[in-house]
Amino acid sequence: MAEIQLRNLTKRWGSFVGVDKFDLTIRDREFLVLLGPSGCGKTTTMRMVAGLEDATEGEILIDGKRVNDLDPKDRDVAMVFQSYALYPNMNVYENIRFPLRVRRIDPATHDERVRRASAMVELDDFLHRKPAELSGGQRQRVALARAIVREPNVFLMDEPLSNLDAKLRVSTRAQIKNLSHELKVTTIYVTHDQIEAMTLADRVVVMKKGVVQQVGSPTEIYDRPANAFVASFIGSPAMNLMSGQVTGGTFTADRVAIDGVGAPDGPVTLGFRAEDASVVEGGGQINAPIYTMELLGDATMIAVRIGGALVSVKADKTYRAAIGDMVSVAVPSDHVHLFDATTGERIDG
Template identity: 60%
Template sequence: MALIELRNLDKRFGTTHVVKSLNLDISDREFLVLLGPSGCGKTTTMRMVAGLEQPSSGEILFDGVRINDVPTQLRDVAMVFQNYGLYPHMNVFDNIAYPLKLQKYPMNERKELVDRAAARVGLQPFLTRMPRELSGGQRQRVALARAIVRNPVVFLMDEPLSNLDAKLRVTARAEIKNLSEELGVTTIYVTHDQVEAMTLAHRVAVMNDGVIQQLGRPEDIYNDPANAFVASFIGSPAMNLLPVQVIGDTVRYEEGPELSLRAPRQGRLTMGVRAEDMQLAEPGQGHLSASIYTFELLGDSTMVNLRLADRVFSIKAPKDLRLARGDSVHVRLPQDKLYWFDADSGERLRG
């Protein structure tokens, strides 16, 4: 297994600065997720660890040894990509065995290792099939089996579930989580899906514009976001962010009502509140009123989307609530569940 250290890692493509002085330690056996929107630098970071991209500057170390100049095939990493990368002219057995063939394992050892890897992901009945005869979920499991067949020191996974439908994604997430815990291999997992990050990771590094915005356990990032970007990216739905003006003891939402709330300072701020923390209230007992924009039945709950001025924000309500588009409702904002951010920098304000 491996401790991975990234030191002042920088990557430029021409004049485009993709990764900016990134510093990150990934512990032995840790499952770390790089999370962020398209173009944030997460895949480029993973490709530099794999050796598929060369850093413009900085160092990559495995167990304290600098590997910048070590070829990909000698880094002992296994990769699973979005498109699976299966060889269409090979059956499942040969696809899984291919890394062993390259390393000249004897055939009897290859068979033993392939059978073991296939058993871990439930592929034993499909070893003689061709990739075209498999479902998307089965192809994804072939890619996983090929990655684990030789027990590498590092797993690198780049959006491996994005081609699967919603039901298969849930199953595949469980398989990946189970494999990571069973094998105990240091793993870097790249995704833009915060649900995958929250369910899989020991720690999450939220990236934007080539910079790590926050690094921590999923529950810490959810409950204690460092800035407005992290707050808006983590959560389903995302945190409601409302621009407010604070003058004296008054908090005012744009041209709307004055709110009887305490803010950490005066001036232009962004007030954040999660959908599950907002409450529908009786008339006269809420902080503000708004009309229903859409009403969504989710099964275990109801999502009420409200329009206030030119913004839409969400409240997670009980599953038996029934309202109609255009209905007016009153909303309570719990003081102890509010988040405050600087309106310009987005940085979190405490107090």
């Protein structure tokens, strides 16, 4: 049992606010992802939970017990960092075993626990090797096994996949997903990669400049972003956002006219996802020359320029055209998202 409560957690350095009034309960066994760009406060939040940073204000409770004044070693959390932090003079077996020795766990249990942890991350054939003889993905798995072997109350993972190449990232992500299902340990995972967040999380916390923008399941955040920032950060490609004007239920911008928009007259930001629009023969809501085209294998991604923004549309994989050709794009009004032109907050029409 490891419920974590963060109550108005704040971190300041002088006048700079790194995390501002972070207030959230992380449920027992939940996999929570902190997502946002560099400098948004996600790693600082996790380091405060770990005890590596002192909170300026607010409280951290693990299982109802206030841990603000406890040393990291007394909080029963295990961390996996972006850098693997392995001991080069020890083989894989001893690296995994190290936390058990430091914590003076009964030596009679070490071998069984090390081998169970190594099996979970498929390292049984590498236990005799030194870190220098391993690939980046294997080293990251050693770091994961070293955290698993402790059997902690809480896992804290800080961008653990960012040093891996794209293919390894996919396979290691799958491994972490499977481990979280098997181990059922409360996990806080920090990343700037929204694909990691969408695939791993039970809930996602999107942060910007130290402030929580939205908390919800990946589906909720994808389908109903709370503001234009969240909309622009989630999705691959990100949601298209266009500045324009609503007059009598019609949104207009350069080369754009979309009827049936439920917003008061005035300036708005309109968004839609690439997969919700389609290329048509004519009569679409957007008519513009193709700016660029990318063949993705399963689809063709077309982009047109609207004002200062690039707007992406997913077409059929067989679609072919040249840059500069005029294209007509249908945008269903029931798939658009509207945001306040000034604050960026969602408008529910």
